[in-house]
Amino acid sequence: xxxxxxxxxxxxxxxxxxSTPVSAxxxxxxxxxxxxxxxxxxxxxALILTLQPDRSRLRVxxxxxxxxxxxxxxxxxxxxASFQPRSNGTAALRLRGPDAGNDPLLxxxxxxxxxxxxxxxSDVLQADxxxxxxPAGSRVLERSTLASTPAAPNAxxxxxxRLIRDGRTKxxxxxxxxxxxxxxLFVDGIPRASITIGATGRGKVKFxxxxxxxxxLLxxxxxxxxxxxxxxxxxxxxxxxxxxxxGVNVCDPTESEVFLIPTGLGGKAKAxxxxxxxxxxxxxxxxxxxxxxxxxxxxxxISRGTLEVVFDASSGENEGQxxxxxxxxxxxxxLLxxxxVGQVIEVVQGATLFFSSILDPSDPGSQTCTxxxxxxxxxxxxxxxxxxxxxxxxxxxxxxxxxxxxxEDLPAGDYDLVVGGVVRGVIPVAFxxxxxQNEGQxxxxxxxxEPGEILLTFDxxxxxxxxxxxxxxxxxxxxxxxxxGPTSCSEDEIEVPLLNTGVVxxxxxxxxxxxRDDCRESLRVEIEDLADGSYALRVAGVPQSDIxxxxxxxxxxxxxxxxxxPLLDFPVRGELFEILxxxxxxxxxxxxxx
Numbered sequence: 322x323x324x325x326x327x328x329x330x331x332x333x334x335x336x337x338x339x340s341t342p343v344s345a346x347x348x349x350x351x352x353x354x355x356x357x358x359x360x361x362x363x364x365x366x367a368l369i370l371t372l373q374p375d376r377s378r379l380r381v382x383x384x385x386x387x388x389x390x391x392x393x394x395x396x397x398x399x400x401x402a403s404f405q406p407r408s409n410g411t412a413a414l415r416l417r418g419p420d421a422g423n424d425p426l427l428x429x430x431x432x433x434x435x436x437x438x439x440x441x442x443s444d445v446l447q448a449d450x451x452x453x454x455x456p457a458g459s460r461v462l463e464r465s466t467l468a469s470t471p472a473a474p475n476a477x478x479x480x481x482x483r484l485i486r487d488g489r490t491k492x493x494x495x496x497x498x499x500x501x502x503x504x505x506l507f508v509d510g511i512p513r514a515s516i517t518i519g520a521t522g523r524g525k526v527k528f529x530x531x532x533x534x535x536x537x538l539l540x541x542x543x544x545x546x547x548x549x550x551x552x553x554x555x556x557x558x559x560x561x562x563x564x565x566x567x568g569v570n571v572c573d574p575t576e577s578e579v580f581l582i583p584t585g586l587g588g589k590a591k592a593x594x595x596x597x598x599x600x601x602x603x604x605x606x607x608x609x610x611x612x613x614x615x616x617x618x619x620x621x622x623i624s625r626g627t628l629e630v631v632f633d634a635s636s637g638e639n640e641g642q643x644x645x646x647x648x649x650x651x652x653x654x655x656l657l658x659x660x661x662v663g664q665v666i667e668v669v670q671g672a673t674l675f676f677s678s679i680l681d682p683s684d685p686g687s688q689t690c691t692x693x694x695x696x697x698x699x700x701x702x703x704x705x706x707x708x709x710x711x712x713x714x715x716x717x718x719x720x721x722x723x724x725x726x727x728x729e730d731l732p733a734g735d736y737d738l739v740v741g742g743v744v745r746g747v748i749p750v751a752f753x754x755x756x757x758q759n760e761g762q763x764x765x766x767x768x769x770x771e772p773g774e775i776l777l778t779f780d781x782x783x784x785x786x787x788x789x790x791x792x793x794x795x796x797x798x799x800x801x802x803x804x805x806g807p808t809s810c811s812e813d814e815i816e817v818p819l820l821n822t823g824v825v826x827x828x829x830x831x832x833x834x835x836x837r838d839d840c841r842e843s844l845r846v847e848i849e850d851l852a853d854g855s856y857a858l859r860v861a862g863v864p865q866s867d868i869x870x871x872x873x874x875x876x877x878x879x880x881x882x883x884x885x886x887p888l889l890d891f892p893v894r895g896e897l898f899e900i901l902x903x904x905x906x907x908x909x910x911x912x913x914x915x
């Protein structure tokens with residue numbers, strides 16, 4: 322994946338409690354000459370990119386093209402615009418941000434990618450915009466506002482990087498309204514300078530590839546990682562040296578989901594379209610309760626891929642899904658190079674249509690509910706000390722609700738279920754030879770479609786529950802929900818570099834915490850450029866595990882539900898992470914964002 326950490330950080334800042342990463346002072350200007358691939362020696366061109374918070378533009382000027390051919394402007398192989406040269410072989414292509422008008426929309430970040438001009442068969446021109454890989458003669462300006470953290474909420478700073486046409490580079494950080502103290506400037510976790518803040522609350526540091534008086538040597542590219550200003554372990558300012566631009570790399574998160582309408586062959590299916598706060602987009606279609614096999618996904622009548630439906634032992638159902646992403650970085654993800662909004666979404670098998678709907682975010686029919694489940698234990702009321710039971714109330718993501726009461730180890734017979742003082746039904750208890758005990762249950766559903774289900778016409782939330790026979794209460798529970806919890810979460814990911822304490826100058830690492838949409842959590846800690854051996858990971862002062870470094874690299878992953886990975890059963894957000902050597906010396910550390 323060509324995209325670097327700086328693009329991930331723009332999204333993470335919104336989750337840290339930091340102030341917004343988009344400021345009116347943010348600005349990015351990139352000017353590069355496109356390089357010939359040798360396919361068409363006559364072709365030449367230049368690219369000029371200007372990004373600002375509320376206005377962005379990408380211009381491409383081309384000459385020497387074949388007027389009989391159609392061309393495409395691509396980034397990392399994804400077509401962003403198509404055009405036809407003039408009769409003299411020239412072309413001027415312009416993409417703009419949200420105010421695009423009739424121009425192609427600039428809703429992607431060209432920085433950090435390979436830009437190409439494609440003639441339908443081959444790339445004829447290209448430019449690598451990966452930081453540090455720009456063609457000779459390029460000019461770059463990156464100015465961004467670092468975000469303050471709760472450790473110093475009023476602190477402010479700007480970071481600026483410049484690449485001059487002759488190859489010289491400059492990097493400046495200016496700080497204001499920051500409490501006095503001796504601060505360290507980190508870039509991707511590596512300490513690069515000390516900044517003393519006096520009574521004025523101001524400080525600055527300057528780097529230059531041609532150092533001089535009051536300028537430090539710039540022998541690194543600050544665009545490749547996160548910039549942090551820290552007082553010991555407290556990060557007070559943080560952010561990438563990458564200008565934020567609304568609609569390009571900073572977006573308001575949106576999500577729409579629609580349940581696909583079945584054609585009468587059974588099963589369920591839904592499609593989800595989402596834009597994250599870093600403007601990355603993903604599209605997913607899930608199918609369940611249909612026969613095992615291969616199904617085809619059509620979007621706007623065009624085949625986009627296949628879903629393999631197989632039996633899932635954990636859910637006890639046949640399931641399958643397909644997922645697309647504009648930045649595919651997980652196993653199985655496909656490149657999202659189409660827009661599903663407003664398109665007909667169909668799931669077919671051969672000539673047989675199973676599901677079909679239009680993905681329309683404005684359609685009230687596409688509204689969904691957050692999955693939620695509470696389980697309340699039923700307690701013995703005296704007559705049958707060995708008896709037990711539970712009441713489960715659940716809301717599904719399609720807003721269907723069900724309420725189930727199970728009871729065990731009661732004498733065989735019929736028992737009344739009383740909820741909120743009203744008899745809601747009868748639970749027959751009988752011996753179950755498989756379980757080897759007496760059991761019984763009753764289930765209600767707002768859409769009863771299974772044998773034995775009863776229409777749910779009451780809200781059990783907060784109501785007392787009693788299991789009664791001949792006026793004798795055998796089991797009961799108050800209306801306070803117990804156990805259970807949400808089964809659907811908003812996806813959330815923060816990845817930050819660990820800060821080097823200076824003991825081992827080259828040591829570096831990062832910590833990534835991820836919350837998935839099913840509420841499962843994972844934690845990954847990576848360390849690099851350390852001598853081979855064993856290093857301790859300490860979180861909030863508590864040793865959690867050792868990390869073995871081999872060939873200079875090591876990592877450990879925790880998960881709330883993915884054995885044999887170690888169990889993630891300790892808090893992450895807001896806690897101090899430390900990497901220690903065998904003598905107990907801290908080599909890397911960082912307080913993880915809230």
